[in-house]
Each structure stands twice: as structure tokens, then as C-alpha cells.
Amino acid sequence: RNKIFKLSTGSKRLDQLLGGGIEAMSITEVFGEFGSGKSQLAHTLCVTTQMPGPNSYLGGKVIFVDTEHTFRPDRIRMIADRFNLNQATVLDNILYARAYNSEHQWELLNHIGEKLHEDPGLYKLLIIDSIMALFRVDFSGLGEITDRQKKLGQMMSRLQKMSEEFNIAVFITNQISSDIRINDMDRATYKPIGGNILAHASTNRIFFQKGQGPLRKAMVFSSTDLEESEEEFIITAGGVDD
Ligand code: ATP
Numbered sequence: 001r002n003k004i005f006k007l008s009t010g011s012k013r014l015d016q017l018l019g020g021g022i023e024a025m026s027i028t029e030v031f032g033e034f035g036s037g038k039s040q041l042a043h044t045l046c047v048t049t050q051m052p053g054p055n056s057y058l059g060g061k062v063i064f065v066d067t068e069h070t071f072r073p074d075r076i077r078m079i080a081d082r083f084n085l086n087q088a089t090v091l092d093n094i095l096y097a098r099a100y101n102s103e104h105q106w107e108l109l110n111h112i113g114e115k116l117h118e119d120p121g122l123y124k125l126l127i128i129d130s131i132m133a134l135f136r137v138d139f140s141g142l143g144e145i146t147d148r149q150k151k152l153g154q155m156m157s158r159l160q161k162m163s164e165e166f167n168i169a170v171f172i173t174n175q176i177s178s179d180i181r182i183n184d185m186d187r188a189t190y191k192p193i194g195g196n197i198l199a200h201a202s203t204n205r206i207f208f209q210k211g212q213g214p215l216r217k218a219m220v221f222s223s224t225d226l227e228e229s230e231e232e233f234i235i236t237a238g239g240v241d242d
Pocket of ligand 1: 032033034035036037038039040041070213214235236237238
């Protein structure tokens with residue numbers, strides 16, 4: 001288990017919450033409302049993944065599947081500056097793919113599988129930002145939920161297999177359900193979308209909540225091996241930080 005590498009989020013506290021960082025050979029899901037910093041973390045990971053780390057980790061390339069046009073090369077450049085890395089090199093090491101519908105998102109996984117097969121060990125992180133957005137649009141009817149969950153299940157099991165076969169970390173972002181419950185302590189209970197299929201597929205699920213200005217809170221929502229705890233972090237020009 002020690003040999004499984006972990007990728008730093010850019011925040012020591014958030015890394016601690018995650019038991020050291022975003023773990024290889026599993027799926028980490030971050031969900032939260034718009035602007036909570038999910039994409040900011042995805043961008044930060046694009047850079048930190050490329051840096052050497054503990055356990056003889058040499059750094060590696062990243063695959064970014066963008067479903068909502070959130071990828072910002074300018075953000076990557078600024079984050080590269082923070083870590084004293086060459087902007088162009090960092091960008092070159094990110095394989096970017098835009099998915100236009102859920103079927104396309106699935107097809108992209110075939111191409112990604114081929115890429116990972118061609119260059120084993122080169123890629124260390126696969127990001128899907130966000131996992132549900134296109135499914136939500138393509139299967140919006142009530143009668144389509146079963147079909148959606150079936151396709152989603154296929155995709156998640158594929159991602160899990162890829163993470164293990166190629167020893168990569170899979171990082172996905174997700175939205176919160178609009179069906180927000182207020183509990184008896186007058187606190188809103190947020191739920192990720194994707195139902196049981198996604199709940200079972202993600203090894204670690206983390207909830208991001210907006211705070212004042214750059215402040216954010218991360219909470220372990222459900223995890224097979226993380227303690228239920230929370231940590232604060234901030235978002236700066238250089239990405240996720242303490
Ligand atoms: P989500 O994916 O969760 O919707 P996001 O990460 O895409 O969120 P953004 O709205 O892009 O959300 O950014 C979230 C916050 O990150 C902003 O409100 C701001 O506080 C901070 N942020 C974004 N870009 C910068 C920057 N260049 N410098 C400093 N802070 C920034």
C-alpha cells in the first residue's frame with residue numbers, strides 16, 4: 001500500500017484530509033456548488049502531478065477531459081509559476097480533450113485507454129471535469145434515469161479498471177443535487193448527483209463549500225478509508241493553497 005503514489009493538492013491541510021493526497025489506483029470525487037473550487041483543484045493537480053514527490057515518484061503527464069469548457073490554460077500558467085515550472089512544458093504535458101455529449105465522453109475513454117497503453121507509466125492522472133454534466137443533459141427525462149445509470153455504471157467501472165491497470169489517479173468533479181434538505185439544525189444537507197452508482201464507484205468523496213473570499217472548506221463525505229473530518233484551504237492565483 002505504501003507504493004501507491006499520492007498527488008498533492010497544493011494544500012497541506014487538504015492533503016492531510018485525503019490521507020496524503022489524491023491517490024493512484026482509485027477514483028477521487030469532489031462535489032460542491034458552482035465556484036466552490038472543484039475546477040481550481042483540477043487545474044492545480046494538472047501542475048502538481050508533474051512534480052516529483054515521495055516514494056520515488058518522478059512526476060507525470062495528465063489527461064484532462066473537459067465537459068463544460070472549464071479548462072483555462074492561463075490558470076495553468078499561473079500555477080506553474082508558483083511551483084517554478086516552465087509554463088509551456090507544463091501545458092505540453094497535459095493531454096486535453098473536450099467531450100461534447102455523454103456518448104462522446106465514453107468514446108474518449110477508448111482513445112485514452114489506447115494512449116495509456118502506448119506509453120505505460122507516462123500518465124499519472126486522469127481528470128474528468130465534470131463527470132455528470134453531459135449525462136444530466138442527455139438523459140434529462142424521468143424515464144431515462146435507468147438508462148443513464150446503466151451508462152454511468154459502465155463508465156465508472158471502466159475508469160476504475162483504467163486506474164488500476166495503468167496505475168493512475170482518477171479525479172472527477174461532480175455537482176450537488178438541487179434537492180437540498182434542511183435538517184433540524186437548520187443546516188442544509190448537500191448531496192452529490194449520480195445516485196448509488198457514483199456513490200459506490202468513488203473511493204473517496206469530498207464536499208467543497210464556499211467560504212469568505214478565497215476561503216474554502218473540504219469535508220470527507222464518504223470514504224472507505226478516510227476518517228470523517230474537515231479542513232480549510234484557500235484559492236490563490238497559484239491555485240489551491242493553505
Ligand atoms: P467549480 O468548478 O467548483 O464551479 P471553479 O473552481 O471553476 O469552481 P471558479 O469560479 O473558476 O470556480 O473559481 C473559484 C474561485 O477561485 C473564485 O471565486 C476565486 O475565489 C478563485 N480564483 C479563481 N481564479 C483565480 C485567480 N486567478 N486568482 C485568485 N483566485 C482565483
